[in-house]
Structure formats: structure tokens, C-alpha cells
Amino acid sequence: MTADIATPAVPPTSDQIAAVMTPEHGPFWHRLPLVHQLRSSVGLQRGMLVAGLVLTAVFVLTAALAPLLAPYSWAQLRDDDGLFGSQLPPSAQHLLGTTVGGYDVLSRVIWGSRTALLVIVVAVVLSLFAGVLLGLLSGYFGGWVDRVLVVVADAIYAFPSLLLAIVAAIVISGGQSKMWGGIFAAAVSITVVFIPQYFRVVRSEVIRVKNEAFVESARVIGASSARIMTRHVLRNSVRTLPLILTLNCSEAILTLAGLGFLGFGIEPSSAAEWGYDLNKALSDVTSGIWWTSVFPGVAIVLTVLGITLVGESLNDLADPRLRTRRAAGRGRIAAATPDDLPVVDETTTGEAR
């Protein structure tokens, strides 16, 4: 951040503008998000991005295919041979053993990915809509509403998010609840924490963009505020959102697990949830029973790791200071990609396109 202040943006040369104005050659899928980033990455950064994408894909596939992959249901306690029994070590019947409550660990780990994915989707969609809308209105219109919203957002942002999520979870579900109720409770609790983040980012971008010449000219032409906001400002203000989005996905999983660990998760009969399983495994650890805690824990770590690696790589690739450049002469991509240009120019050219 300090470097941003210290180094003023260099005005672009006409060559650079031309490079942005003319669409890149090559098949259209080279310009898709992620594919574009993948192509412009090199070395370690590409490795991190690929590893992250693979882990995330495994997570999403596991969630989607849970009914096919899981040997048992998440709440199944018995099969044809009778009860599973509790705290059984890994065996042929139960590849990862059984929990203290007598559930199959593998099945609960697999079904848990589905709960996590649902919570992520609901939480991110809710906070994205609310945060972007508030940020857009607040940044565009300014005034005292803006000031109040900023102070509120800062106050909430500075507060321990888990505590806020606990309070929200108490309100929404009174603690424990059924599957969809629990998923919504967890998601809304997380949303409360995330809205300020989107709000702040979008607001500061909107404030920057609304002073650009093209917004001024739209206003002169007589475009309505609503049109300027949606057509001209919004589209130029959401550039950084994908990065925050990925990081929030991983925070959502951690918050969900934290809530579950503290006993504010979803009942085991309603859905599988990793944090709840870890809570129940806490006393197992002391007696050396490792399989009930290690597997759900590793599931959390790998999922968060995957999503965070994607987010970190996107962050680094979007920041010219952090991006590793391809060695000179080995390719032309590094030299002429649009995001090599200073930030300001991207918005103006984006409008001109």
C-alpha cells in the first residue's frame, strides 16, 4: 500500500493503449478469466494456481457427487449387520473408522463437503449483493448516509468476526437446527461479517471511478443516475471482487467450522458438518483416537488451502508489483497483457471498448 502512495501512476504510452484496445489474438477461451491468468502465470505462481484449482475442483466434485462417493449416509448408524459401533479404528467396512457417536467418518467427511459448499454459495451470494449495492449507493451519492455507513462498516470490520457470527447464529437458529435452517443460519451469520468488506472495496472504487471523465460526459449527455451507476460505474468498480470472493469463501468455511466447533453448527442427523465432528472428537484426542479428528480436519485444511491458493495467485497476478515476470525473450505475453498498465487506464479503456 505504501508503495502505491509513493509511486505515482505512469501515464501510458500510445503503444500500451493500442495493445489494450486491439483484442488479443488467439481463441476466445484464452481471454476467459482464470484461463487468462493461468496463461500469464509462470513458475511458482502457476504451480500455486494449478494446485489451488485442482484442490478446489476436487472439493466441488466431492460435494456434487457425495451420494455416489459416500459409502453410507451422514446420519446412518447401522447397516444390515447391526450397529456400526463407536470409535472403531479404520477397517475394511469403515475405511476411516467411526466416530464417538457411531457414524462412519468417511461418509461424514464426504457429505460435509456438500454442507460447506452450500454455506459458501449462500453466504457469498448474500453478502455480494448486499455489500455491492450498499457500496455503490454509498460511494455514488456520498453525504451523511455514506459517512454513517462507513463508520458502521469499520466498526463491524474491526470486531472479532467469530463472535459476531456466534451472536447472529443465536438469533437466527437459537443454536442448533435442521439442515436448511442450519445452513442458512451459518450463511447469514457469515454474511453479517462479510458485507463490510465488499462495501468498503466497492465504495472506494466507486468514488475513484465516479470522478472519471467518462462519467462526467455521461452526466452531461443527460444519463440518469441509475443508468450511470449500473452502466458506467458498477462495471468498472468490481475489478477486485473476484479476489475478495475467493478469500471470503475460505473464511466462510473456517467460520462455519468454528461455529460448529463451539456447538452452534448443524445437528448431526440433519447434515454432516466438519466443525461439529471436530468438536465431538476433542475428547477422543486425549485417549489417542486420532481418526475422528484428523480426517475432518484435513478436509477443512485442504479445502481452505485450495481456495486460498487460487485467491492468492489471482491477487499476485493482478498486482504488477508481485507478479513474477516471464524471463525476457521467452514469450510475448508478459509484455503486453492489459493488466500491466496502471490501474487508471484500465477503466478508461474499459469504457471505450
Added chain:
Amino acid sequence: MTITQDLAVDAVTPEPDDAPSGRRRRAGGGLGRYLLVRFLLIFPTVLILVTVVFVLMRATGDPITAALGGRLPADQLATRIHAAGYDRPLLTQYLEFLSGIARGDFGTTISDHRPVTQVLVTYGTATLELALYALLVAFLVGIPLGRIAAARRDKAPDAALRVSAILAYATPVFFAGMILKLVFAVWLPILPVAGRATTRSTLEMKTQGANTGIYLVDAISTGNWAIVGDVLQHAVLPSLALGLLTAGVFLRLVRTNMIGTLQTGYVEAARSRGVSERRLVRTHAWRPALVPIITVIGLQIAMLLGGAVLTETTFEWKGLGFQLVQYLLARDFVAVQGMVALLAVIVAVTNFVVDVIAALVDPRIRY
């Protein structure tokens, strides 16, 4: 994480206010004015947080029904609600809650009839001790490693350190705690499983009249080195679990900031004068990179408090977080509301202190 933290740093750096630039310049550099404005900002912040907590907790009902609903017949429930004053208009209750807080009264718990402030005094020191150990671990591990990563950018050490920093972030603190327990307390039984000290040491400290609540201080004041060792042994695993999480954040922050400062003009100028690369890292790029870290520590304190709730539960470390969870399980929402409000005050005040330190270090931070 890095992003949100960068943003945070950005946000704390105050925006220019509406005063004409001439007037601002005259006032500019006025550390006193900055401190005053920053101090006054504590009050709206606390007010907002306390209001959010109050509204959330009361949005759906009163705490008595939440705690005892279904367990008591309706008429008894109504009597209790009336006795506690929860049947009055919400606005009256809200104003009463606020005036209580202004007087330092955060309510009385339902389950054990203790003032929330007394709970803070009893258990706060344990949390403070844990947080200090964790910060120590985070500093000792995170900052030197972040320097190494920045200096050896894109080389093998950088790659390994970055991946471990992300791993530290991706591991929930309670899972890290459970793994540490499994390895160092169960498989290789060299460290205790849970608690802050053995019962014997605790008793010994009590009988010797050492009761600051910070066990290390108490243990040293008994003069018995076995007790000091015992207390330290108990602190190792919780501090590592909580500290390594924060260390990962510090590592990434130091790395990003140092890479930024290593590319600035004055470092380039020093490089062209022939200053060695090692010296550039050690002296030129290092100190400016530290300023944002001070600000982030303020935000980390909030995160530490959240992490402390989980760590204390994992290790039965009887601090504020552990106690908060006990009240949660007892469905004592008056206690929860009071404690969360109290924590809001603590967070707001620590953030103020951190901003003051940042302003003293960096003269650019002014209103």
C-alpha cells in the same frame, strides 16, 4: 487475507475531510488533532457495535425465553420476564442497556448471577496471558521468516515459506491445537494435554498469596522454579496453536510490504550507489515495511480474541473465551451480550492505542 489486510491498512489511513486544503495544511501535522479525533471516534464505534449486538440479540425475543423457553410453564416464564423487565418497550431497554454500559455495568449473568465486569476481571488475565504468548510466537516466527521470504523472492525458501504461511491460515486453530495435543501430549507425552497448570501448582500459588491471575508472574513470585516450569509447559501448545496462525499472517504481510519497499526509488538509488543487497534488506527496506504491520497488529488483536475463544475451548484454558462458551452452552444470553459488548469496548480501545502508535511512527498518518 492479504487483500483484506491491505484494505484495512488503507482504511485506517484517514481520508481527507472536507475542510479546504489551505486550512487543512495549517492544521496538518497536528498530531494533537489527530489523536483527539481518533479518540472521539472510539465512542461511535463502541455505540455501533453495542447497538448491533443489542438489536441482534433482541430481534427475535427476550433472553429469558431463549434460556428457559419450553422448560417452564408459560405463566412462570411471564413472571420471570416481567421481573427482569424484558416486557417493557425495546427502546426503554436499549437506553437502559446503554446507560448501564456508560456506567461500566454490562449486566448480570442469569446462570450464576455475577456482574459481567467481574467475569472479565476473573478470566480476562488468562486470555491476556495467552494472547501475549501468541503474539510473541507470531513475532518471533512471522517477522524474520517474512524478511527471508522477501529477500529470497521466488526462490525455493520463498516458495516453502509462502506455502507454509497459507497452510497456517488454512488450518483452523482448534484443529491445529488438536494435532499438537495428539503429537506432543498423547503420542510423545512430553507436554500436558490441557489447562493452565497442574492442580498442585495452582493451589501452591493460591496459598502463597500470588493472585495477579497471570500465572507466569504468580509462579515467579512464589520463587519455586518447578511451578514456573509447570506453568510454561502448559502454555507451550496453546501459544503455538494460536501464535502460528498469526505468524502466517505476519509472514505474508512482511513479505508483501518488503517486496513493495524494495522496489521504491530510494532503495533503487541506494542499490545504484553500490549498497549490498543484504544491507538493503536489513536497513533500507525493512523499517518502512514495518509501519503497516503495526496497524495490522490492531486488527490481529480482534482476530486473536476470536481465535482465543477456540484455542481456550480446545485446551480448557480458563479465560474469557472458555467462559463465553460456557455461557453459550448454558444459553445465558445476557452474559453473552454483556461479554460481547465488553469485548467491543476492548477492541475499540486497543485499536485506538495501535493507531496512536502508528501515527507516532509514521508522520504521514494525520487527519
